[in-house]
Amino acid sequence: MTNQNVVVSDAKGPAIAVAVPNQSLFASAPGGCITISRNKLQRVDTFGGGGARISSWVDSMRASSPPRTTKSSTTLSDDEDKTSWTLRHPSALSMFEQIANASKGKQIVMFLDYDGTLSPIVEDPDQAYMSNEMRKAVRAAARYFPTAIVSGRCRDKVYSFVKLAELYYAGSHGMDIKGPSKCSQYKNVNESVVCQPATEFLPMVDEVYKILLEKTKSIPGSRVEHNKFCLSVHFRCVDEKSWAALAEQVRLVLNEYPKLRLTQGRKVLEIRPTIKWDKGKALEFLLESLGYANSNEVLPVYIGDDRTDEDAFKVLRDRGQGFGILVSKVPKETDASYSLQEPSEARILSNVDT
Numbered sequence: 001m002t003n004q005n006v007v008v009s010d011a012k013g014p015a016i017a018v019a020v021p022n023q024s025l026f027a028s029a030p031g032g033c034i035t036i037s038r039n040k041l042q043r044v045d046t047f048g049g050g051g052a053r054i055s056s057w058v059d060s061m062r063a064s065s066p067p068r069t070t071k072s073s074t075t076l077s078d079d080e081d082k083t084s085w086t087l088r089h090p091s092a093l094s095m096f097e098q099i100a101n102a103s104k105g106k107q108i109v110m111f112l113d114y115d116g117t118l119s120p121i122v123e124d125p126d127q128a129y130m131s132n133e134m135r136k137a138v139r140a141a142a143r144y145f146p147t148a149i150v151s152g153r154c155r156d157k158v159y160s161f162v163k164l165a166e167l168y169y170a171g172s173h174g175m176d177i178k179g180p181s182k183c184s185q186y187k188n189v190n191e192s193v194v195c196q197p198a199t200e201f202l203p204m205v206d207e208v209y210k211i212l213l214e215k216t217k218s219i220p221g222s223r224v225e226h227n228k229f230c231l232s233v234h235f236r237c238v239d240e241k242s243w244a245a246l247a248e249q250v251r252l253v254l255n256e257y258p259k260l261r262l263t264q265g266r267k268v269l270e271i272r273p274t275i276k277w278d279k280g281k282a283l284e285f286l287l288e289s290l291g292y293a294n295s296n297e298v299l300p301v302y303i304g305d306d307r308t309d310e311d312a313f314k315v316l317r318d319r320g321q322g323f324g325i326l327v328s329k330v331p332k333e334t335d336a337s338y339s340l341q342e343p344s345e346a347r348i349l350s351n352v353d354t
């Protein structure tokens with residue numbers, strides 16, 4: 001297996017490790033354009049109703065990016081928690097052979113979150129570049145496996161960072177999916193895949209974007225990002241004392257738009273349509289479009305760092321198929337099977353390859 005291992009580390013950011021099987025096991029994907037009937041999608045309750053209390057929002061905002069534990073503040077209990085968490089979610093690097101063995105005779109399909117997984121978290125969302133080393137790793141993975149980027153960002157924006165035409169891209173938390181624009185050498189890659197289950201919400205999202213820009217402009221450091229089918233209200237650069245004021249503005253706006261709901265990411269409030277669609281649904285859609293809806297011949301691997309990635313981890317857990325890998329330096333409640341923590345770990349494992 002050694003020579004087929006592709007393990008890549010990013011000194012500054014998170015890392016991915018990819019097991020490349022001895023031979024490709026691609027299956028044919030169905031041809032033709034894949035669409036989804038909007039009326040089949042169920043509504044879900046909005047979180048923006050009057051019941052939500054700002055204090056609990058702020059607690060949740062605090063919890064959305066837990067501080068990193070420093071050596072001096074580490075307690076025995078912290079260590080115990082971390083040890084037991086690591087036992088439950090061992091490093092994907094230490095379990096590499098096991099993952100590789102599980103992939104034997106199966107087609108790996110790779111799903112990669114962007115921010116915090118392929119690129120390090122930075123203050124300015126427009127500067128969240130991925131390294132060339134990481135790009136090379138993703139390109140290498142895509143040579144062997146159908147590979148998809150699944151991001152909360154607008155699809156065009158995440159493409160402008162990744163710049164690999166041979167991938168699937170699922171932007172707006174999976175609400176904007178498109179197949180590769182570049183012909184692939186692999187027969188299973190379906191270039192005509194298109195899925196946009198929330199098009200009816202576009203005017204509403206545009207409207208709310210403009211309102212939020214206006215309502216939040218007096219809060220220093222806040223930022224509203226238009227992700228096409230959803231919006232991000234960033235508070236990474238907002239003084240914690242102003243988080244309640246920001247949350248209150250968002251709540252007031254959402255109260256007027258019950259067809260939109262709120263979720264949370266890393267120091268970001270995310271506003272999205274109340275359709276039952278998330279990264280997990282996007283993963284299922286892509287597996288189906290690749291011809292693996294009910295197949296045991298596939299091994300989906302999803303790597304992500306955020307709460308929104310949990311929807312995809314849960315789908316894999318429920319299917320009893322493939323692996324979720326959480327990128328996190330701190331123990332977190334997760335449905336992922338494995339973890340990736342420090343870029344340095346990936347550097348150690350890359351030695352295995354040589």
Ligand SMILES: O=P(O)(O)OC[C@H]1O[C@H](O[C@H]2O[C@H](CO)[C@@H](O)[C@H](O)[C@H]2O)[C@H](O)[C@@H](O)[C@@H]1O
Pocket residue numbers: 113114115116120121122123124125128150151152153225227232234236265266267268270306308
């Ligand atoms: O699903 P993802 O690809 O992980 O996208 C989720 C959000 O990522 C971006 O925000 C996060 O990364 C920023 C840059 O490192 C950081 O400044 C911010 O605090 C993070 O929340 C992106 O800007 C959002 O629109 C995405 O929803």
